[in-house]
Amino acid sequence: MEPRSVENPDARFDAKAIDLHYQDFLETLTATGSGDNSVAEAAVERMYESAGLERPAIIWCRSFYQLLTMPSLLIGLLHSDIWELIAGDLTSRAAKKSWNRYWNRIWPDIWVNGGQPLLKGMNTTSALPRSYSAIEPEMISQARNQFGKALHSGRLDNMQHKLNREMYRRFWAPHTKEIAKDVWVRLKNDIYTQLEYLNSHNADWFGWDLIGERDRDADDFGEGIAQLFDFLADRLGGEPRAQAGVILDLPAGLPWLGTATLLRKIWPDQFKHCDDDINMWLDLAENCSALMSLEGVAFLCEKPFSFHLNADRIAHYDTGPFLAYCDGFAEYAWHGVLVPKIFIEDFDSITWQRIEETDNIEVRRVMLERFGMSRYIEEAGVEPVHEDQFGTLFRREMPNDEPLVLLKVLNSTPEPDGSIKEYFLRVPPNIQTAREAVAWTFGFDPETYDPLVQT
Numbered sequence: 001m002e003p004r005s006v007e008n009p010d011a012r013f014d015a016k017a018i019d020l021h022y023q024d025f026l027e028t029l030t031a032t033g034s035g036d037n038s039v040a041e042a043a044v045e046r047m048y049e050s051a052g053l054e055r056p057a058i059i060w061c062r063s064f065y066q067l068l069t070m071p072s073l074l075i076g077l078l079h080s081d082i083w084e085l086i087a088g089d090l091t092s093r094a095a096k097k098s099w100n101r102y103w104n105r106i107w108p109d110i111w112v113n114g115g116q117p118l119l120k121g122m123n124t125t126s127a128l129p130r131s132y133s134a135i136e137p138e139m140i141s142q143a144r145n146q147f148g149k150a151l152h153s154g155r156l157d158n159m160q161h162k163l164n165r166e167m168y169r170r171f172w173a174p175h176t177k178e179i180a181k182d183v184w185v186r187l188k189n190d191i192y193t194q195l196e197y198l199n200s201h202n203a204d205w206f207g208w209d210l211i212g213e214r215d216r217d218a219d220d221f222g223e224g225i226a227q228l229f230d231f232l233a234d235r236l237g238g239e240p241r242a243q244a245g246v247i248l249d250l251p252a253g254l255p256w257l258g259t260a261t262l263l264r265k266i267w268p269d270q271f272k273h274c275d276d277d278i279n280m281w282l283d284l285a286e287n288c289s290a291l292m293s294l295e296g297v298a299f300l301c302e303k304p305f306s307f308h309l310n311a312d313r314i315a316h317y318d319t320g321p322f323l324a325y326c327d328g329f330a331e332y333a334w335h336g337v338l339v340p341k342i343f344i345e346d347f348d349s350i351t352w353q354r355i356e357e358t359d360n361i362e363v364r365r366v367m368l369e370r371f372g373m374s375r376y377i378e379e380a381g382v383e384p385v386h387e388d389q390f391g392t393l394f395r396r397e398m399p400n401d402e403p404l405v406l407l408k409v410l411n412s413t414p415e416p417d418g419s420i421k422e423y424f425l426r427v428p429p430n431i432q433t434a435r436e437a438v439a440w441t442f443g444f445d446p447e448t449y450d451p452l453v454q455t
Contacts, residue, residue, distance in 0.1 A: 005358055018207060019210075019214070022217070022258050024063070024216060025258035026313070029251040029254060030251055031307075032067075035288055035302065036287050037060060040283060041300075042299065043280045044284070044298050047179060050277070051183055053295065054155075056179075057150035059146045059149075059297065059298070059299050061142065061299055061300065061301045062142055062302050062329075063325035064289075065325075066139050066327065067292065068233055068247075070142075070143060070299060073115050080113065081116060082113040083110070086106055087350060089102065090152075105431065134328060135328040135329055178248075179298070180248045181248055184254070187260075188260075190274060191259070191263070191274065194263070194271060214258075215255075215256065218256070218259070219359050220254045221251075222251065222253065223250065224313070224314065224336070229249050232338070250285050250289055252288070257281055260274070260278055261278060269363050302325065304323055304324055304325045306320065306321055307324075309322075314336040315336055315338075331445075337365075337366050340363070343367065351379075352380040355368060356398065359400060373406055377394055377408075380396065382406075387434060390409070391408055391409040392408040392434060393432075394404065394406045394407075405426065406426055407425045407426075407427050407438065409438070410422050427441070
């Protein structure tokens with residue numbers, strides 16, 4: 001749609017106002033606390049309506065872990081032997097009290113014979129921390145309540161006909177539309193078409209470069225969050241991992257909406273036709289943290305109660321979980337690296353042996369950095385392999401990784417108290433001498449590195 005008219009933005013939208021807008025928007029995406037489920041559900045229904053589809057059954061998940069697990073449990077339930085036995089009785093009990101009473105009575109059998117074997121199978125193929133087993137009871141309770149509500153709504157009546165057992169094994173993605181992604185791609189394309197038109201008619205406005213820069217920053221932020229949540233999904237493995245590609249994680253997927261809402265403020269007439277869709281996405285961003293929207297059913301994830309990023313908007317929190325949901329799901333991060341709980345809440349108990357036993361190379365690296373190289377060398381008894389006027393070279397063989405080679409150098413400028421500060425630099429494992437290590441840090445060949453003055 002071509003804008004009817006184009007007017008230059010007024011003085012309200014200076015550099016400070018633009019920066020503040022993006023800051024506020026990203027804070028909205030990463031906000032914590034309870035949202036309004038009814039607002040999010042209404043937004044989902046509007047989304048399906050805009051795609052020409054019937055209203056879906058809506059199932060709430062209390063954490064990202066539940067969002068990755070519950071869809072498989074529902075599919076398995078709808079195709080389990082016990083479901084064939086009780087489905088007829090459920091559909092014949094229209095009265096709410098009668099239906100709920102029957103559902104709660106038969107749920108233990110449904111779970112033991114339909115859900116529990118599926119969950120056990122998923123857990124045996126995953127890399128889940130043992131602590132996740134503590135949150136399974138909450139997920140089972142949520143599954144009972146949410147599956148019961150969705151089934152009683154009648155909106156799942158045709159799901160068995162859309163899916164078969166073989167589809168269950170390979171999950172839904174190849175067999176159904178991803179509603180949310182289709183809708184937001186359409187809106188995003190519309191927004192940027194309008195943006196290009198406005199830019200061509202207001203090319204001299206100072207704000208374009210700043211908007212472009214902030215839009216790229218927001219996109220990079222979203223990409224970082226997406227990679228983080230992908231890693232969480234990787235740890236689940238198996239079928240839940242396959243489902244992660246169908247999830248729209250809102251902090252990762254919607255940073256572009258910050259540009260859309262800014263443009264709407266500046267040129268309200270030109271974006272009036274997008275109001276309903278923009279408001280729909282804002283309702284979702286403010287009231288849930290992620291969704292999986294498929295034909296006939298949508299899974300929504302509640303907002304976390306803890307979500308911490310550092311000044312660079314990287315996952316980090318040094319006193320507790322950076323991400324935590326009300327069902328007990330919690331993850332810890334140190335400057336963008338997912339770490340075990342002990343790393344944050346009881347680091348004093350970590351020993352050099354624990355560091356060397358850590359399989360994840362990236363986690364081992366941040367453990368070493370926080371533990372301190374000098375302390376590690378002393379406590380692990382790492383012996384120097386070479387020493388000259390350039391420094392001291394240490395080498396340690398590491399399990400399932402390349403050798404750790406460290407160069408110790410001394411600062412030639414004394415500290416205010418007269419002490420000499422030492423530094424440890426990690427260098428490639430093929431380096432054999434301290435001189436070679438120092439040359440490498442400056443980008444020189446050791447044969448040509450011959451400094452006259454040490455600085």
